[in-house]
Amino acid sequence: MTAPRRVLIVGGVAGGMSAATRLRRLDESAEITVIERGPEVSYANCGLPYYVGGVIPERASLLLQTPDSLHRRFRLDVRVRHEASRIDTARKTVDVIDLDSGRRTVETYDALVLALGASPRRAETGSSIPVLSLRTVADADAIHSSLTRPGIPVVVIGGGYTGLEAAENLVSRGAAVTLVQRGEQLLSPLDIEMSAPILAAVRSHGVDVRLCVTITGTTDGAVALSDGTSAPAELIVDASGVTPETQLATAAGIAIGETGGIRVDASCRTSAPDVFAVGDGVEKTELVGGGTALITMAGLANRHGRMVADIIAGRAPSSRPALGTGIVSVFGSVAAKVGWSEKQLTTAGRDFYTAHVHPASHAGYFPGAETMSMKLLADPLTDRILGAQIVGREGIDKRIDVIATAMHAGLPASELSQLELAYAPQFGSAKDAVNMLGYVAENTRSGTTPTLQWHELDDALTAGAALIDVRTPAEFAAGAIPGAINVPLDELRERLDELPDGPLIVHCQVGLRGHAATRLLAQHGFAVRNLDGGYRTWHDARSARSGSRT
Amino acid sequence: MTAPRRVLIVGGVAGGMSAATRLRRLDESAEITVIERGPEVSYANCGLPYYVGGVIPERASLLLQTPDSLHRRFRLDVRVRHEASRIDTARKTVDVIDLDSGRRTVETYDALVLALGASPRRAETGSSIPVLSLRTVADADAIHSSLTRPGIPVVVIGGGYTGLEAAENLVSRGAAVTLVQRGEQLLSPLDIEMSAPILAAVRSHGVDVRLCVTITGTTDGAVALSDGTSAPAELIVDASGVTPETQLATAAGIAIGETGGIRVDASCRTSAPDVFAVGDGVEKTELVGGGTALITMAGLANRHGRMVADIIAGRAPSSRPALGTGIVSVFGSVAAKVGWSEKQLTTAGRDFYTAHVHPASHAGYFPGAETMSMKLLADPLTDRILGAQIVGREGIDKRIDVIATAMHAGLPASELSQLELAYAPQFGSAKDAVNMLGYVAENTRSGTTPTLQWHELDDALTAGAALIDVRTPAEFAAGAIPGAINVPLDELRERLDELPDGPLIVHCQVGLRGHAATRLLAQHGFAVRNLDGGYRTWHDARSARSGSRT
Known part of the structure; x- marks a missing residue:
């Protein structure tokens, strides 16, 4: 196979930039063009809440690469403030508009990579209270400059990862935050008992959490909620979720999956020849259910972008189903999950067994140990791990990563007891928390302790x-x-x-x-x-x- | 099979206590007797250096269980200050001496578990400078009370895990520490380039590290070293290593392995019928070489103790080869390893390839990221992971645990790139350090980048x-x-x-x-x-x- 001469990538940031830079390392001669609608081609999306909160003091730290630096190092032709307006999959062309000059060009491709991302939902309040999201550097700038005085009332919509990070950082800026959540719990990827410590932490830091409500309208300086109450607001930050950007693909006749994301095969190929898609705009094959899901994680976008570059350069695909590993830190508490929750398994009618443990983050005799809450879900027949959730203050990221690795490798739940993890009293216990979870799983599944x-x-x-x-x-x-x-x-x-x-x-x-x-x-x-x-x-x-x- | 009526366990702490308590949970009716030579049956061995340093302020925190608490909860007959002096494997008896009264008894067993541990080497200096080890609570007490004034000169022998922890804690108590190491580097389980950051950290905290030397004698208030130099010393802490306690087993005709530890099969059975052995006195089957090695880790002792209880209670063994996972923290720097080092592979004539990376502990744009040094060794033919070493200040324990889990599961080195690890900017990067190591391994092994x-x-x-x-x-x-x-x-x-x-x-x-x-x-x-x-x-x-x- 001859490598394609001309590769067009629509959308920068995680997936698009991983594809572009890897492809250059594999192929010096390809013409690689990146079309990015926004003003930045590479920025630290996951750092935005912390820029708002002042944890990341320098705006410049968010900007990872520029078109100039990418040209110097990788000979990429990066065009920011350019929008792809139309794809012709038969003629293999993309219509591009320069958003500043209005000039239109038609670009040809041998291979096209769509890294279109997802757009944040934005509440329609029909009032004068501004509604912002937290997805781009411009969003962060807008929130940053809206916080004009201490005590300014802000309503955050959504108690997911971004909503919690937004709430924490708004509080550090002195805002009076109300968090409005449609569901009965924060962090809906977790089961309700596992979300409780996060709810307690958020409330104890002064956030007014309202569960089981939606915004029904706004009055002067307040939002009205579906339970008849209201919350003061001079600013609304909508972190209620994102929707895959699929308009461009749909218009080109590229198939969209049932989840609403662009449909791709294991090689991230779309339904159109030589058109790949990666990142938050794409549905992922996931491990536990074997079906597809929208999992909008930067790690997957990077991995798939790199894989697509390999495939374009003639290498074999290296696809693995997604686990849906996620983590969030809020007010010093940390919640993490991998795989499916009990809610998901129950809804899907899957058979499973459950184990909860509350071990210390490290040896109890060494100062600073914190109790964690861990939950494991596994298949009673095969003992395959179906999901895990961990909440606490220390050592959460380590334990979820170990369990994610075990799931990736197909280790049974009881095998967690056999892992030989690094022990010194600062880091764990001779029987580590993950070992304990494995022992309890084994005792549960075997009926040793019903x-x-x-x-x-x-x-x-x-x-x-x-x-x-x-x-x-x-x-x-x-x-x-x-x-x-x-x-x-x-x-x-x-x-x-x-x-x-x-x-x-x-x-x-x-x-x-x-x-x-x-x-x-x-x-x-x-x-x-x-x-x-x-x-x-x-x-x-x-x-x-x-x-x-x- | 009928469960044995009478189970005798010689030696408490990690392996012995895990066997005893698990066995009671499985069998209410067994007579379980624990014979322990020392005054404590269950103490936090790995906490001893930190008690010396004052990090663990309360001596009582080191003592985990007492004979009384173990009798109340588990109906264990625990006899401290009792020594097993002779085993008759034919008659299934053990001679026991009460060290306080001198009274001798003969105990019978249906199953015997030897958790004899290892004894510290103690330098023979032939002088009046006291030489202490750091293995028991009594050792820690003795060191603690020897530090009578600030600036007291102490020589620590051995730059391994315990030697480094001892040096750090002696420095926090104000001692002037010289660390004497026979080999050319600290932390001999690591390769020399990986030990360098630890050497720098230890030296920068005022420890006078002497490499490639041994103690040849003592003069008044100083030790003489093999390179002709000397070091002031009013106290010597010998942390140069431990030797399996095998005398009791040897005298009973129980086979000892080539490594000098008691030889056991995958079920921890010794050569004598119904005699099991676990813990630091026993050689372990290890994963990378498939042979045996002395690996004196509390985690393995606990795991094997528990497994032996399962076997005695009629359950199937659950043996897994040892990985040799280890970690140490010293002056804020952390070093960890799993599997074999390059030195070991070279000595054994094994074929391998190497990858070094220096990624950040978490996203570079988020405050507090620290550069790590990571080394991976893998088989060029099968891509099986043979070993890993990680040194740095943050996130070391997490990464070694992920790699240990991957090794346990038999994942190839390149598969590290595919792990879906939890990402938020406080914890890692969208391409985590472990992913990067996997990518570099893949690029190296495939010849993409020689x-x-x-x-x-x-x-x-x-x-x-x-x-x-x-x-x-x-x-x-x-x-x-x-x-x-x-x-x-x-x-x-x-x-x-x-x-x-x-x-x-x-x-x-x-x-x-x-x-x-x-x-x-x-x-x-x-x-x-x-x-x-x-x-x-x-x-x-x-x-x-x-x-x-x-």
Whole structure:
């Protein structure tokens, strides 16, 4: 195969720039042209909220490459403020408008790469309160300059990754932030009990979180919400989500998938010959379900851009399905996920089992250890890992990356217990948190310790089970599940005759003593299950639920 | 199979306690007796240096469990200050001496678990300068109370994990520390160029590091060294290593392996029937070489202890070969490794290829990013990962754990590029450091960018190759490799005719621009290789080498 002479890339930033620079390294002779509608061809999209908040003090740090630097190093012909207005897939041409001069040209291609991205939703309020998004440097500039005084009231729409980052950074700039979320929880990629610590952190930093509401209109200086309340606002930041940019592709007859993103095969080829597409405008094949999904992550855009360059240069594709790994830090708390949530699995009718643990981020005897909340979802038949969620303050990114690597490699959940992770007391424990999660998964799946989930507890108690809290009397006194009987683990063997005859549910603070109690009682002939994740998971779920009703 | 009635465990701490508690959870009726020579059955071995340094202020934090707490919760019969003096494997008995009363008993067993540990080497100086090790709580107490005044001179023997931790913590207590290391580098599990940043960090914090020397004797208030110099010492801390405790096993006719540790099969069974062994006294099967090695890590001891309990309780073994994952933090710098080093591979005559990268710990545009040094060793035929080493200040533990997980799963080196790791600017980059390492591995192995190692440079230059430094003139002026010609990457295409005709070696600061230059020049017909890891790896190797000669 002869390498194409002329490669046209529409859209810069992650996917487009990865394709362009890799292609140049593989092919000195190709003509590579990048058409970018905006004023910047390469900027740090994920840094924008932190520029607003002043964490990134220099605007220049956001700008990674310029057309000039890209020409010098890679002989790329980068045209910013140029818009591709039409693709003719039969003649292999793209109509391009210079947005400043209005001049129109027709560019030919041997290969075309569409890195069109996604556009932010922007609430229609029909009022004079300005609505901004947080997707481009211009957006960040606009928000930055709107924060004209301390205490300015801002409504953020959306409690996802960007909404939370926006809220945090607006607070650091002194704004009075109301966060409006349509769903019953923040961070909808997580399950509700896992989102609870984030809700608590955000509220404790003064953000007025409103769940289960939408904006119905605006009055003078306030937005009206669907529950009849209102929130003061001189600025609205809409971080409620993005929609793939597909207009150009659609007009050219290029197929769009069911998710609304451009449809591509495993090589990122679209339905049109020699037209590739990558990045947030494209639907991804994902690992857990085997179907397609919109996963708008910079890592995937980069990886696919690079792969397309390889393919254009005549190399073999290296496609892997997406895991949907994500992470967000907000007010010192961190939430991360990979794969599917329990909600997704339930909706899809998938069979799964669940394990919650709350280990320390590093050895408890070394200062600074923080308790994490970890959730694993796995297939009971194959033990394949289907998803994981982790929330806490330290060591979250490490554990989600280890689990993502295990999922990528197809390791079963129980194998997490066997990983030989680096241990010194600053970094982990001799049995690392991930090992513990693997042990609990194995005990759960094998039936060594049958468990019960927090959302199954009420039904089990109604059906006549007794609930035994095996924590200490001091822990019990500080807060207990209604109806629980306190029999501390260390007294359990002596007090077996106090226990009711029927089915038992035991619980402790995080699940570990409950596991020991379950094993003990089962061997003494009791029908017993351990409340997975203990009081802490139950309490998180409860606080998230009550939080969503306020 | 009927579960054994009577299980005897000799040795507490990691391996022994994991076996004992897991076994109780699986079997309420077994009689479980733990014989421990020392006064503590369960303590935080890896925390001892930090107790010496005051990082862990409370001695009580080191003591994890007591015989009493273990009896209450797990009905373990734990006998501290009891020594097993003889095993009769035919009659299945162990002679036990109560070290306080001198009383002797004979204990029978159905299953015996030896968790005998390893004993620290202790230098024989033949003088009045006290020599202490750092292996037990009593050792830590003794060092703690020896530091009677600021500026007290202490010699630490050994530049391994424990020696470095000891040096750091002695410095925080105000001691004047000389570190004496037999080999030419600190941290011998790493290759020399990777140990250089640790050497620099330790020296910059005032530790007088002496390489390539041993102690030959002591004079009044000083140790004499093999190079004719001396070092002041009122205390010597010997952290030069440990030797498996095998006397009890040997006397019982239990087989010892070639490494000097007790020989066990994949189920941790010794050569004697129903006698298991785990922990630092036992040799481990390791993944890369397929042979045995002494790997004294708490994680393996815990894992094997738990597995032995499973086997005793009639469950299937879950053995996995050891990777030898390790990490150490010293003066804010962190070094970690997994698998084999280049030295080990070379000594064993194994075929391998190498990749060095120096990526940032997180997105460069976000404050606080620190440059890491990463080294990967992989099999050129299968692309199997053979080892990795990472040094830096932030994010080291995460990356080594991801690579350890990939090794455990058998992922090829190039697959590291495909891992979908969690990205937000605080935690990583859209192309994470591990992804970059995978890309460089792939480019190296495929021959896309042929590379040259730092230790191959002199020979190549002697053989007539020209060295082109593609960094900027400012970088070149700040420090360059002797003989290099400076042609900045961005000018390379215009200045091709200035380049010599013969073979070229290019380099930049860390390898990335060198990669682009290599691709560019190769396509213009030059015979060119990229200096792997760039100026930084070369400089690290050189500073480590010169450091070892001082």
